[in-house]
Amino acid sequence: MARRNTNRRVGIADVARMAGVSHATVSRVMNGNAAVDPDIAARVRAAAAELKYQPNPVGRSLALGKTDTIGIVVPDLANPTFQAILRGLSIAAAQDGYRVLIADSSEVTSEEAILAGEARRRCDGVVLCAPRMGDAELEELAPTLHPLVLINRTTVASNTPSLSVDYSQGIQELATHLVSLGHRKIAYLEGPLHSASNRQRLAGLEQFQAKHPDIELQFLEAGSNFDSGHDATDAVVASGATGILAFNDLVAMGLLSGLHERGIRVPEDISVTGFDDIPFARYTMPPLTTAAVPINELGSLAWRRMREQMQQSADATEAEESAQDVFEPRIEIRRSTAPVSLPVG
Amino acid sequence: MARRNTNRRVGIADVARMAGVSHATVSRVMNGNAAVDPDIAARVRAAAAELKYQPNPVGRSLALGKTDTIGIVVPDLANPTFQAILRGLSIAAAQDGYRVLIADSSEVTSEEAILAGEARRRCDGVVLCAPRMGDAELEELAPTLHPLVLINRTTVASNTPSLSVDYSQGIQELATHLVSLGHRKIAYLEGPLHSASNRQRLAGLEQFQAKHPDIELQFLEAGSNFDSGHDATDAVVASGATGILAFNDLVAMGLLSGLHERGIRVPEDISVTGFDDIPFARYTMPPLTTAAVPINELGSLAWRRMREQMQQSADATEAEESAQDVFEPRIEIRRSTAPVSLPVG
DNA sequence: TTGAAAGCGCTAACAC
DNA sequence: GTGTTAGCGCTTTCAA
Numbered sequence: 001m002a003r004r005n006t007n008r009r010v011g012i013a014d015v016a017r018m019a020g021v022s023h024a025t026v027s028r029v030m031n032g033n034a035a036v037d038p039d040i041a042a043r044v045r046a047a048a049a050e051l052k053y054q055p056n057p058v059g060r061s062l063a064l065g066k067t068d069t070i071g072i073v074v075p076d077l078a079n080p081t082f083q084a085i086l087r088g089l090s091i092a093a094a095q096d097g098y099r100v101l102i103a104d105s106s107e108v109t110s111e112e113a114i115l116a117g118e119a120r121r122r123c124d125g126v127v128l129c130a131p132r133m134g135d136a137e138l139e140e141l142a143p144t145l146h147p148l149v150l151i152n153r154t155t156v157a158s159n160t161p162s163l164s165v166d167y168s169q170g171i172q173e174l175a176t177h178l179v180s181l182g183h184r185k186i187a188y189l190e191g192p193l194h195s196a197s198n199r200q201r202l203a204g205l206e207q208f209q210a211k212h213p214d215i216e217l218q219f220l221e222a223g224s225n226f227d228s229g230h231d232a233t234d235a236v237v238a239s240g241a242t243g244i245l246a247f248n249d250l251v252a253m254g255l256l257s258g259l260h261e262r263g264i265r266v267p268e269d270i271s272v273t274g275f276d277d278i279p280f281a282r283y284t285m286p287p288l289t290t291a292a293v294p295i296n297e298l299g300s301l302a303w304r305r306m307r308e309q310m311q312q313s314a315d316a317t318e319a320e321e322s323a324q325d326v327f328e329p330r331i332e333i334r335r336s337t338a339p340v341s342l343p344v345g
Numbered sequence: 346m347a348r349r350n351t352n353r354r355v356g357i358a359d360v361a362r363m364a365g366v367s368h369a370t371v372s373r374v375m376n377g378n379a380a381v382d383p384d385i386a387a388r389v390r391a392a393a394a395e396l397k398y399q400p401n402p403v404g405r406s407l408a409l410g411k412t413d414t415i416g417i418v419v420p421d422l423a424n425p426t427f428q429a430i431l432r433g434l435s436i437a438a439a440q441d442g443y444r445v446l447i448a449d450s451s452e453v454t455s456e457e458a459i460l461a462g463e464a465r466r467r468c469d470g471v472v473l474c475a476p477r478m479g480d481a482e483l484e485e486l487a488p489t490l491h492p493l494v495l496i497n498r499t500t501v502a503s504n505t506p507s508l509s510v511d512y513s514q515g516i517q518e519l520a521t522h523l524v525s526l527g528h529r530k531i532a533y534l535e536g537p538l539h540s541a542s543n544r545q546r547l548a549g550l551e552q553f554q555a556k557h558p559d560i561e562l563q564f565l566e567a568g569s570n571f572d573s574g575h576d577a578t579d580a581v582v583a584s585g586a587t588g589i590l591a592f593n594d595l596v597a598m599g600l601l602s603g604l605h606e607r608g609i610r611v612p613e614d615i616s617v618t619g620f621d622d623i624p625f626a627r628y629t630m631p632p633l634t635t636a637a638v639p640i641n642e643l644g645s646l647a648w649r650r651m652r653e654q655m656q657q658s659a660d661a662t663e664a665e666e667s668a669q670d671v672f673e674p675r676i677e678i679r680r681s682t683a684p685v686s687l688p689v690g
Numbered sequence: 691t692t693g694a695a696a697g698c699g700c701t702a703a704c705a706c
Numbered sequence: 707g708t709g710t711t712a713g714c715g716c717t718t719t720c721a722a
Binding site: 011012013023024025028031033034055056057058059060062063066223 | 714715716717718
């Protein structure tokens with residue numbers, strides 16, 4: 001006996017007893033699975049209503065082998081990007097009767113695999129946002145997590161659907177925009193060094209440099225949040241660059257505030273761009289030129305891909321090529337970028 | 346037989362077979378509960394490692410009567426306030442090995458009770474943010490949800506811990522701040538009409554009016570997000586008020602952008618205040634004067650109260666008076682408020 | 691159409 | 707110290 005019968009909630013047995021039928025019949029009525037005599041069904045329903053019976057999801061899960069829950073692993077819930085993905089995912093999943101379980105790795109990369117595994121055991125699938133996990137580790141992990149949807153990562157292992165943003169393309173367009181405004185000295189405020197999306201931006205800038213060998217391109221360390229942008233202010237000023245490509249909107253906003261404190265005007269003295277187009281980007285001072293990522297769609301598409309995979313598993317229709325969705329950012333030109341000003345004198 | 350044995354994951358039975366012991370022994374080793382012969386324990390551990398065995402949480406949950414999961418019901422995951430609470434809760438709960446399950450009611454008040462009930466059945470407790478739910482409904486619902494923690498609501502039913510912000514006090518301080526700057530015509534941009542926290546602000550303003558009968562106080566309809574603030578711009582201008590108390594930071598930011606579009610300067614022409622001090626409030630144009638709510642603490646304290654309740658239930662130490670925590674907002678004066686300007690001429 | 695019974699994977703009481 | 711067994715609450719097979 002695993003449990004003392006203290007504090008028992010009403011279970012299927014209570015309804016069965018009250019309606020004078022077996023558990024099985026109650027189950028059938030509740031799920032509308034098999035045909036049940038209308039009179040009996042009515043009796044069962046009445047008893048269920050009377051007792052306010054609601055099936056215990058844990059018992060169902062064990063019997064059914066599914067939890068109607070999916071997990072999402074995010075590196076940092078404070079990041080608007082992941083908040084938006086979470087929201088889109090949660091709303092889309094709810095429409096199909098699924099709930100979302102959160103696992104926040106708090107940027108501790110070494111925990112991600114463990115969290116993801118644990119989430120998978122509790123859930124029917126996992127959406128993994130693990131920008132800093134090594135490729136090898138991801139490749140090893142992916143098959144054990146199936147059904148799995150990857151955000152901003154791809155892996156060769158076990159055809160896993162992935163949704164990603166073409167950061168390379170976006171940053172190139174932003175850089176080109178600066179060039180078209182006459183900027184010749186441009187600095188990139190790098191994101192976390194091991195972040196996959198930072199690497200993509202770097203790759204994009206390499207292509208950009210190849211096309212524009214005359215542009216002086218510098219690389220400055222920063223990070224992925226407000227503070228790292230703010231802390232990079234001195235380095236930005238020292239660089240002498242007139243156009244700054246920040247890793248993302250948060251970094252750009254931190255920089256904006258740092259420049260403002262030093263009395264450096266944007267865009268008159270320095271042009272600044274962000275990335276992501278978070279909701280607040282249009283309300284910064286000045287409004288931020290950035291690359292817009294359709295972030296809400298990411299969440300809902302993640303759910304669609306998850307559902308497709310779960311159906312495939314159910315049908316045993318394996319081996320279907322899984323989708324690799326790539327979102328192209330759209331450049332949003334606002335007021336933080338302007339033609340380069342001529343040196344005084 | 347509930348399941349065809351397709352696609353079986355490795356279970357406790359496999360480990361038991363491999364180690365040549367019973368399920369029970371494997372369970373004992375995995376949980377470190379009872380004393381087990383060291384040699385046998387080693388054999389079990391080796392088998393578990395070999396098979397990469399991880400206990401199935403659903404089975405555990407059913408046997409233990411607990412899921413190590415708590416649910417949170419929020420009206421809108423797009424709202425930074427709830428994002429912050431979710432985050433604080435998730436991080437704090439994770440520290441004790443608990444996960445968070447999300448239920449986003451998408452502002453559909455009629456769904457909240459259902460969502461909360463469903464969340465409670467899947468989880469060991471529920472944190473409920475339901476600002477628009479009627480008092481009567483809440484009072485009826487609360488006992489069925491226990492352990493329950495209420496955010497920004499209280500209920501007389503079944504002593505339920507609640508965390509709330511003293512919006513009344515905060516809005517009075519903000520109003521007083523405007524008065525001290527010389528403003529005599531003040532308008533309040535109302536939040537959702539049925540929101541409990543809006544009612545608190547109204548109550549606070551009533552007290553304020555009593556203390557300052559000479560101040561002309563107007564009430565304008567708005568809402569709780571950017572757009573409602575933006576849409577209220579014309580009404581604000583028409584009101585002739587020089588000091589605006591927005592329902593929250595989002596509304597204030599929407600208004601800021603609306604005023605800017607019309608060439609009305611803040612704070613020179615109109616002073617604007619927000620509420621909440623969301624992370625972006627200091628980066629608006631101009632930086633927003635607001636009432637700071639220690640929002641991250643709210644989430645972690647919610648977890649603490651939840652844990653206390655769960656322990657009480659376990660100890661059957663019922664009837665202990667449950668905490669009603671009230672957070673006092675701290676006024677954060679930035680640049681969106683300034684002395685009222687003298688009428689020209 | 692219905693009930694009895696097995697089983698989902700696990701924990702814990704009980705007997706040895 | 708260890709195995710046997712009951713039971714958590716449910717679904718589904720099987721036999722009637």
